[in-house]
Amino acid sequence: xxxxxxxxxxxxxxxxxxxxxxxxxxxxxxxxxxxxxxxxxxxxxxxxxxxxxxxxxxxxxxxxxxxxxxxxxxxxxxxxxxxxxxxxxxxxxxxxxxxxxxxxxxxxxxxxxxxxxxxxxxxxxxxxxxxxxxxxxxxx
Numbered sequence: 793x794x795x796x797x798x799x800x801x802x803x804x805x806x807x808x809x810x811x812x813x814x815x816x817x818x819x820x821x822x823x824x825x826x827x828x829x830x831x832x833x834x835x836x837x838x839x840x841x842x843x844x845x846x847x848x849x850x851x852x853x854x855x856x857x858x859x860x861x862x863x864x865x866x867x868x869x870x871x872x873x874x875x876x877x878x879x880x881x882x883x884x885x886x887x888x889x890x891x892x893x894x895x896x897x898x899x900x901x902x903x904x905x906x907x908x909x910x911x912x913x914x915x916x917x918x919x920x921x922x923x924x925x926x927x928x929x930x931x932x
Contacts, residue, residue: 829867829888837924840898844890844912851907856914858900863892865914897922 832843846854846867853869867888894900894916902917 828890831890835924837926838918840916840918842892842912842914842916844914845910846888846912847910849910851912854907854912856903856905858894858903861894861900863894863903863914863916865890865892865912 829847830845834841834843842865844865849867849869853867855864855866855868857864857866869886897918899917899919903914904917905912905914907913
């Protein structure tokens, strides 16, 4: 246990675990860095599909944009429950950002999205020539 404490002190983590935070905006940093919604990415023959679990958000709260070869998915809604006296709060439903680097296979003009009951499905079409080709090889 002593080793762990010393290791944490050397890395600058020790004071953060005793309620003495260096940053005044600690609560917002926790929300923006640790509140990522989980994402499943599937590669199909002609496209990639991102399934983003955005429970608690409506489609009006979500923005999707492409900038400098990155796909941004941003969720933002009013913070109506942050000032309540929570005994324990493990998730925040006010803001998130996810950033994905797009490969050269993706047609950036052919990106589409749909919202289905708490899951955002983003479809990234592949450019011609990058479709998945499957070939079966016979074993001699």
